Amino acid sequence: MIKVIALLLGILFFCNCDAQIYVEPIVGFQKDLNKESKLKQINSALNISWKVGRTLEVILQVQRSWPIAYKSSDASYTTNPSLPVYAAANKSISPSALSLLVGQRLKLAGRATNNSLFFTSYLGVSNQQIKVDYSYDKNNYTILNPDKSVNETGLYVSGGLEYMRNLKFGRVFAQLLAGGFIHEDINYPNSFYFLVPLSINVGYSIPVFKKKKHEK
Amino acid sequence: MLVTQYLFLKRRNMKNNNLLFFALLFFFSSTLFSCTQTEFYADSQADGLGIFSNTGNNLMSGYIQNEPWRTRDRKTGGFLGSPTFELNIRKQVTSGSLDNLIFTWYVNPTANNTLNGDISLVLAIPKVFGYKELSALKGQRVALDTLNGYFTFSTPLTNLIKGTGNIFFHDIQIDSISPNNFTGRMSGLLDAKFGSSSILKNGRFDHNIAAAQIQF
Numbered sequence: 284m285i286k287v288i289a290l291l292l293g294i295l296f297f298c299n300c301d302a303q304i305y306v307e308p309i310v311g312f313q314k315d316l317n318k319e320s321k322l323k324q325i326n327s328a329l330n331i332s333w334k335v336g337r338t339l340e341v342i343l344q345v346q347r348s349w350p351i352a353y354k355s356s357d358a359s360y361t362t363n364p365s366l367p368v369y370a371a372a373n374k375s376i377s378p379s380a381l382s383l384l385v386g387q388r389l390k391l392a393g394r395a396t397n398n399s400l401f402f403t404s405y406l407g408v409s410n411q412q413i414k415v416d417y418s419y420d421k422n423n424y425t426i427l428n429p430d431k432s433v434n435e436t437g438l439y440v441s442g443g444l445e446y447m448r449n450l451k452f453g454r455v456f457a458q459l460l461a462g463g464f465i466h467e468d469i470n471y472p473n474s475f476y477f478l479v480p481l482s483i484n485v486g487y488s489i490p491v492f493k494k495k496k497h498e499k
Numbered sequence: 500m501l502v503t504q505y506l507f508l509k510r511r512n513m514k515n516n517n518l519l520f521f522a523l524l525f526f527f528s529s530t531l532f533s534c535t536q537t538e539f540y541a542d543s544q545a546d547g548l549g550i551f552s553n554t555g556n557n558l559m560s561g562y563i564q565n566e567p568w569r570t571r572d573r574k575t576g577g578f579l580g581s582p583t584f585e586l587n588i589r590k591q592v593t594s595g596s597l598d599n600l601i602f603t604w605y606v607n608p609t610a611n612n613t614l615n616g617d618i619s620l621v622l623a624i625p626k627v628f629g630y631k632e633l634s635a636l637k638g639q640r641v642a643l644d645t646l647n648g649y650f651t652f653s654t655p656l657t658n659l660i661k662g663t664g665n666i667f668f669h670d671i672q673i674d675s676i677s678p679n680n681f682t683g684r685m686s687g688l689l690d691a692k693f694g695s696s697s698i699l700k701n702g703r704f705d706h707n708i709a710a711a712q713i714q715f
Contacts, residue, residue: 360551360667360669360687360688361667361688362640362664362665362666362667362688362689362690362702363665364640364642364665368640368667417544421544425545425551425688425701425703426544426551427551427552427553427669428550428551428552428553428554429542429543429544429550429551431543432543471540472540472552472554
């Protein structure tokens, strides 16, 4: 993890130090694209963006996905003849994630206007935690095919489109991104997989260092 | 031209050799060595036990005197050995008015997987009981009171002990694939009390049943 952070900082060090720098708080919502998954998250992130050319920005992102608990029930059974053979076991699945990513923002359209369209992509390290909680009579019942909490760290990639509008001070943007672990997998027969989130985010881009006049 | 043709033929020959090598490797590895067909997924709610599942994990596990026990692994027979099964189902014809249907699980304590004990479920069944009637147990919870059936438990260190108990067949399906040849699946829960002291609790089983495991 330390090596990855050092690599990311190294990449940023070699960015043009005179470049326009933006700080960008982002919030959004994301939904898992895995088949039949109903897992959702609130997304938040903080970008530091370096405008290294007319059409290219380099980004360092710290991203946190907050869980929206998905509640459902599994079947549980008992051999105790004095109890009903079946009872529902209430289940709550809470997926969260913390990521450190480097990315790029490549302008596709809108060079001469205040409205621009970018292709944005990120690569980095992510920790995904999917917490499973059950509420049931543990002394008498046994859950059939129970889910289990998982926690994994691995390489993460995401990409998508971003619309940006220049304002008098700063920029606002909306982005549609899809991402996922590159090769991490759950070695347990859970009813879910690691999330492949489709996220819709909005953000505000605050210029923190003004460019010198001759660079405009 | 000739050089190109020579290189092409040489490369194709190498490709064929590789294919032949991997085909032979696959053949010898599948005939010489046996494969494990048991999947053990630890139950986070019950230390040392596998989860209660209905996906064909070929495993029975439970606590005997609060110590985790489980069935031995099912293994395909390679050239060097015969297959091993964790469960055997057979019909025992008796001279009385009822026959016996006997399910035998070959079990070991998790801490000593060479003890070679067994747990049997003996059900009293009518003479006309066939494989189709076995499937009728699906969803049934049966309390064994020694009149309609009983459990037995034995190890090389102990004599065979009879017991009462309960079994719940979450699923049981037996199909005929040819005369006197059957396959199927079964999963469920069980608990038992052997003699005055030994107790089996939190028992759970999940098996895909091969033809060699059923004798009717």
